[in-house]
Each structure stands twice: as structure tokens, then as C-alpha cells.
Amino acid sequence: MKEKLDAIKAEALARIEGAKDLDSLNDIKVAVLGKKGELTAVLKSMKEVPAEERPAVGQMVNEARAAIENRLEEEKKRIARMLRTEKMKRETIDVTLPGKKNLRGHRHPNQIALEDLERVFIGMGYEVVDGPEVEYDRYNFELLNIPANHPAKDEQDTFYITKDILLRTQTSPVQARVMEQGKLPIRMISPGRVFRSDEVDATHSPSFHQLEGLVIDKGITFADLKGTLEQFAKEFFGEKTRVKFRPHHFPFTEPSAEVDITCFKCGGKGCRMCKGSGWIEILGCGMVHPNVLDMCGIDSKVYQGFAFGIGLERVTLLKYEIDDMRLLYENDVRFLNQF
């Protein structure tokens, strides 16, 4: 019996060794382990074995079966792996073919710059406030210390609708509106569209955008203004940015300043972008004029504040090195796709 079992086992293992594919392995399985298989036949002939030997023979049969099954399983895995490897070989692709692109839209560069600016100021605790683009003279000029016939009205070349209603020339009227509401302290920015009657050319547009900032509280100082804008500049233009405050004049702030930052292209060494000076003018600012506070119903003896205004297009043109402002309004997809 033992010899017979050994012979079956040996033959089966030898056949497995010679099997070329999964089908022949299956055939072997059927031929040896199947219902009519050789090993099954041995089991069937157990009744001829004396009862006392049966457990030992049974164990031998099981061992032989397990050995063959294990071997079959191993071989199956090996062949399957081999087949998959071959299949993958056939599936080889040219990975240097270009990637598939979805039709993707792009954000307008001006909008990107605006969102970057907003992010910095929101992080510093500023609330974003909207205001009307068609505005009363009162908010655009009068409350900002620009009385009737003030030359600034001429300088800014205002578009008028009626005597009292105009297209706002700056985002500053939002300041006046917020102050007039009287909720203090104020820490706000107001981005938006403004209008001046400049003919369209590479550096002018009758419609452009500003971002206005206003802080009003007790004890706000010019030093705070400096600190705030310095922090903003480092945040927005990079840690190494240096800031220069130059005295200037705006009717609604006193003292007033224009702010230059070190050129972000050359870092202050002087290049074409900064016209060799190493500095780039980016915004105007100042301490809110006491007249403005008082006119808007805030006691200038108790409260002080600062305001600043940034020309968005200027920042966009500088940041992306765009040489012609008209591109911003043309909406050529070849332009927009670059952002």
C-alpha cells in the first residue's frame, strides 16, 4: 500500500513539474485527486486494508494528498504570475506620450492679486466691506475733505452722472460710509472698481480697481500705520522686502505718505522694472484727517486712525510683469491661460 501511495505521489509530483499551463495542472488534479482519481481509488480500497492498519494508511493517504495539493497550488501561483508578467509585457505603453488635459479655466490675474491682498488683511483681522460704484459726490469728495471746486476734483477727472452723483474715483467713499455708521473700532478693507476719465493706453484705463484700508480706534498712531504696512509688505512681497515712507499729500489724510518697497525683481539693486532706483511705489496712506473724522461723526479728539489705498492693477502688472494694461481688459484666452 505504502509503495503504491509513494508511486502515485512521485508520479503526480513529476507530472506537476512538467506541466506547462493551468489546464494541464487541472488535468493532473482531476486524474489524481478527482472523484475517479488514483488517490481517491486508493481511499476507496481502504476497506481491503485490515482495520488496525487503517488509521496509518489513512494518514499516509492524507499526507500524500496534502503534498500533491500544496505542490499543485504552488505551481498554479507560479504559472499565474508568469502569465501576468507576460501580459504586462504586452501592455507596455509609451509613457512619453503627452498627458490628457481637462479644459481648465484660469483666474484673472487681477483677481488673483486681489485675493492675495485680501488674505493678508483678513489674517490681520480686517473685515471686507463693499460699497457702491455709482456714488454720491458727498461720499466720494465732500466727506473726504475735498470740498466743491477743490482742484483734486479736477486732477481725478471724475465721470459725472448728475451734479451730485458720479462714478466713484476711489474706494475711499466706503471709508466715509463705514465711519458714518459709527460702529467702532473699525478695521476694514474695501476692494473695488473705480473710474477716472483717463484715455486707454498701456498704463491707463478709465476703469480700474483699488483696495482701501481703514483702521479707527483710540490711540492709533502713525507708527501703527508704518508697522501695519510693513507687515503687509513682507507678507505679500516676501520677508526680505524693505519699506520706505515718503511724505505726500492727500486731502483726506494728514500726515500722508507714499510707500515704496524694495523692487521685488532686483531686490533693491536697481533694474529696468524699478527704473534703476531699487524702489517701487505701491500705495498711498496716512492718518485720517481730523476733518474727515469729525464730518463722519467720529470725535477726532478721542479717536485716531489710518487709511491706505492700493492700486490693484499696478500690483498685478508689477507682480506678473505685464507690460500693457490693456491686456487685462481684452480677455484673450492666450493671455488668461498664463495665470
Added chain:
Amino acid sequence: MNTPISWMKAYVPDLDVEVQEFVDKMTLSGSHVEGYEKKDKNLEKVVVGRIETMEKHPDADKLVVCQVNIGEDTVQIVTGAKNVKAGDLIPVVLDGGKVAAAHGDDTEYPEGIRIKKGKLRGVESSGMMCGIEELGSSRDFYPEAPEDGVYVFQPESGVKPGDDAVKALGLDDTIVEYEITSNRVDCFSMIGMAREVAATFDKPFYPPVVTVKANDKDVNDYIKVTVQDTELCPRYCARVVENIKIGPSPKWMQDRLKAMGIRSINNLVDITNYVMEEYGQPMHAYDLDTIAKREIVVKRAEDGDTFTTLDGQERKLDSGVLMICDGEKEVGIAGIMGGENSMITEDVKTVLFEAACFDGTNIRLASKRIGLQTDASFKFTKGLDPNNALEAINRACQLVEEMNCGDVVGGVVDMYPNPVHEKVLPFEPERYNALLGTDIPEETMLAYFKKLGLIYNESERTLTIPTFRQDLGCMADLAEEVARFYGYDNIPVSLPKGEATVGRKPFSQRVEELVREICERNGFSGGMTYSFESPKVFDKLLLPQDAVERQAIVISNPLGEDFSIMRTVSLNGILSSLATNYNRRNKIARLYELGNIYLPKALPLTELPEEKMRLTLGMYGEGDFFTMKGVVEEILERLGIRGIDCEPANDIAYLHPGRQARMMKGKLEAGIIGQVHPEVGDNYNLKTEAYVAVLNMDILTMLAGFDRKYEGIAKFPASTRDLAMVMDKSLFVGQIEHVIRKNAGKILESCELFDVYEGEQVGEGRKSVAFSLSFRAKDRNLESAEVDKAVEKVLDALKQMGVELRS
């Protein structure tokens, strides 16, 4: 405002700084330097030479060989110039030196031209004789220079060989250009700028000391002045000079005017120009013999008057224009330009000087209306200090005497009924420091004020503000003066203290942000177009004459008709941009814009219009109506807006009548979608199928919500039924879906269209529509019979619309 540094030094003699330091410090003290020009930046080794001998060149007829004495040495120079002879004193650039330009050549040489010794036709030449153009100037400023040839120093110039020729010609100067802010009227004058220079560099300031000797006659015997409109002319000063001797002005004056780009005319004209620059006070000189009845009347013109100004142009006047008249006629437009009829000529015997103060606003508006701007009107528009006028006219008379060009008649006519007085402000050092965030000592502040001409009264603790500083009116103004001279750079840096505030955006901007994101993910790029446009837009969009959109706000002073109305429809910008892309042969373009339209409540405007934010989408080149609709649906879904119906429309003029829809939430219009009407496409030169959508952001913002609640994941299986139906072609799929949803009961989970077919198999005028219905209950397995019942109910309802199940 341009000022030569040399002129500054006339009042601030101790000024001794390099140009770069000068401009940097001036900028930081508030006089923003926009640029500067060193007149001699490209001139090197240019000296005065005397031609000792001149011989013919052995091999060239047109050249001569000169021995030129340059002081300690003599050099040989070959020249082709025809205007020189032995004995002439001429500017010579030596070997290794530089000149600014080449003879007879308009090219600009930013770095100048280096001159080296060399041979001309075999004869050595160690330098070059220079014409005025080669020295970077022109005959405009050196009229004595020959039209073509080498500059020859006049005998009276007193130069000698070896002298620095650049200095001798007054070219050793730097012109600094400032951007003067509108509040600093005083800085539109040399004296005003010099005061700033002196204060900035902390050097003594020496303004001119004005004294006039005058003869013992009385000006009132020569002229009578009447000012009818004292509001427009708060001050009028007049003096008379007789026995005029017209001649050239002295070199120092010519040089200063030259540096300012003003050509010297004659002593009298030069004096008026000089005083205007020096004091910032425009002056006018009349030939007194042309003044009828020896009388000056200052009054408004009459509407419709005309007047010929001294440039020979006839000007139209109106009653807002102030005129200077004599006893019979008009002789000048006040503050703008004098008349041809009273012009100074070479034969003038007696001159009437005028230094007046005119209302700045009126001059500004008048000069705009007349269309004439002059140096004088520019100065007046700033709003001059009337107290400056008398000093200026006396300065002019002082110069007349110094230059010996006439006899000044005694006395001044001074019409100044309401003198402007000096303001007195409290001295509040604590408040200046509190505003600036500084700790500047009182004495330091007082020292700054003193340099600026403010007078401190110690017992009253007040500051008297000179009238030329009209800009100083309150505490903050004085704090700025302290800050400027303390240095903005030296002010410390801090951050606002006090109550913490929350940084945030309005809800509408959160909605806009999401909308941008969705648009961009669907291939639409952000565009930006103007808020104003042409009224022709309405015709281009085929809007009927009575369309409400035509009620647009009109700008009263637009840049032109194309920018004259505020848009009431947002499409024009995007359509124009699509057309731009199409005509530049961009195959695909998808654009969106978030921008306002402006809807007047009444016209003409009595209150602010409604500004409504619109999202406008436009595309061509790929995709169709349903691509656009898909984007719109995605936006609505992401904003959490449900229950929007897409209602077919045919009345939107600018859209294809069979391909347009309104997105409605009940009666609220959330937006429109459609194909651009082909005729509108033609009008925009956009000759391809284009699709647009306009969403009303105000409505979307109102409906939007970002709150979501977890609803659980279905535990029980769904059963699906596909329904293929045949129906009349005119039925909308939306109607079918509506009926299905209405009748399938609560167990209907979803209902999705998966096929629409038209063709032979379903017959003419009919179509087949197939939906896949999915049913599910949250709490149990659905019985097949329950689903069958629901489907049956749906089919019954559909049958009534003439819909049949497709067999």
C-alpha cells in the same frame, strides 16, 4: 516743478552736497524728486581754447590745422569749421574727454561720445572744437552761437584759455524735477523750494532783500485801477516804469532762465519771467501808452465777447471769464494771457507792471473753457497767496533798477480790500507725538517750525503761520511738518493695539468665490470688461425699442459715445471678448465675468441706482447648450439651491428663439441660458455658435446655503425600472420628468434620462424618451408589487399627455 541746484544755492549758499544725497533727502522731507538732469553729465575735459594760428591742411581743402592755446599747453586741432579764425576763444574737448552729441546728427548718445586723438588726412589732431549742440544745448538758449559751426565766446564773457568751458557756459548745473503736491502752492517758486532746501539740510536761508529806490513821481498820476469783482481778484498791484531801455538781460539772469528752459527775450520780459519763477507770482507788463485813458478796470467779460490774445489767436469769452480792461477795451484775460493790443514792443517807453491775485478755481475753469493754459494760469490755479503779490512787483522794480532798464515811478497801486491775515494755531507737542507715536522733544519741534518760517509765541504757546503756508490749518498739519523733518524713517514701528477684530468676508463674496471655482473647473477663464459701454449695444443685442434695458444711466462727460452709458445688460463685454478671441483664431474660448449692472430707479437719476452682480458666462468652439446648462446646474447644486426649474423661453431677444431658457425658482429668475442669436453673433463679428448664461448673483446669494446634514447611507437595496416612452415631439423632457416625480411617490429615489431618439422607428413628429427610475425605501426592502404600483401610476398620468410605453 523744475529747479536748478545753482539757483537754490543763490538763497542757500552753504548748501554743499552730492546730487544723489540732495535728491534723496529732499524726497524724504516731502519734496518728491521725480528725476534730475546733470547738464554736464556727458561733458568731460572741455576747456576754453584760443586759436593761435590757423593753416591750410596740406591734403584737404575743407580742413584747417590750428594751434590752440589751452592755458598751460598748446594742442594741434584739425577742424572743418568755417566760422573760426585765429584769436577766437572756443570750447575745446581734449583727448580722452567727452561730448554729449555729434555734429549734424540727431542720434541720442546716453553715454556721450568719447573723443580721442587721431589723424585727420594724415595730420594729427588732439581734440575737437565744440559747437553748442555737441555740448548738449541749443541755439534756443545760446542765440549768439552760430547756426552751424563752433561756439565762439563773446569778448565780454571774460574767459581765458584753460578755463573750464562747461562752467563758463553755465552748463555745470543740475536741474531737479519735483512732483509738488497741490497743497504746497509755495513750492511752485524758487524761493519756496529754497526754503525747503534750507530746512532739509539745516542751512541758513537768504531770500532776496527787496528795496526799490524809485523816482519822486507818483504812480497815481499815471494809472488808475478799479477792481469790479474783488472775489475773483482779491488783490491787484500795479507799478509803472518809465524811460524804458530795452536791451539784453545780464548773463546771470539769462543763465538762470536758460536752466529753467526759458529763452531770454529782453531785459523787461526776462524780469517778468524771472520774478514769476522766483516768487511763483505771475507778472504782466503792459505798454502804458496803449492803455486807453490810463485806466485799468478788472471785470467779467460778457457772454459772446471775443478777444485776441498776444499769440494772435482769437478767443471766445463768457461772463465767467475775468478780463483786464483799459478805459475803452479789453487788454488781457486775467491770469491767463495778455492781449495783442497792449503787447510790449521794442519801442516801448513806459511800462505798467501788474502783479495780481486771481481766484484759482475761476482761472482753472476759465482756462479750461477757453482752451488756453499758460505758465501763469498754471500758477494761479493753485490758489496763490495774495500777500506775495506786492513783494513780487517790488522785486521786479528792484531788478529794473539794478539792471538799469528804466526809471521806477514812485508808489504802488495796491487794490487789496480784504487782506489775508496770518493764522495762529496752538502749539500742541503732546498731540503731535500722540498722533505720530513718537516722543519728540518740544525744542526739536520748535526748531523745525522756525526753519519753516512759523513764529512761536512762548507765552501764548501759539504758532503764527505765514500766509504762504495756506496748507497749515490744524494740529495734524503741524504734526506732519514735525514728521517730515524728524524723518518718516525715524518714526518707530508698532502694530495697532486695542480690541481684537475678526477678519471676514461678506457672505456674497463666499458665494462668488465658489462660483469662480466652478466656472474655472469647467474651463471658463475669468474676464474683466468695462462697466460703461455704447448705447449702440442695445441695437446689437436686438433689444426692442421699448425694452426696459434701454433705460440706462448716461454719463454726462464720457470718454466718448462708446463709454457713455452704464451697462444694464452684462452680455456686451463677454460677447465682445469672445469675438476678440474668435477673430484672433483661438479655437476654443470660455469666459466668465462677475460684474455689476446698473439699474436706475428713475431717470434722470435722483438717487443711487441698484447695482446688481451678474455672473456672465460665454463660450464657443466646444460644447453646446447642455454643456452650459451643466455648468449652471453644478453652480446651483454646489450653492445648495434646489427646486430650480429650467423653463423654455423664446422672448429673450439676443438668444436663439428655440434655444433659450430661464432658470426659475418659483417666480424668481435665477438666470438665463441660451445660444447667442446668430444675428447678434453677426453684430459682434462672432460668426460661430456661441452659448451664454447670465446668473443673477443677488438671487443666488439669497437662496444659497452651505449647511448640510448627514442623511445616512441607504441600508436597503434599490430596485430600478427603465421606461422607454414614445410621445409627440413637442413635449419637453422636463414635463415628463415633472410628471414622473409628481406621481412616483416617496419611494422614488432618482429619475434619470438616458436616451432621447427621433427617427423612422418612432414615426414622424414623434420621439422616444427613456428614463431610468430608481426606487428605494429607507426602512425596508421594497416589494416588487409596491414598485409596480408606483410605475403604473406614473404611466397612467403620462398616458393622459399622450405618452405611450414603447413596446
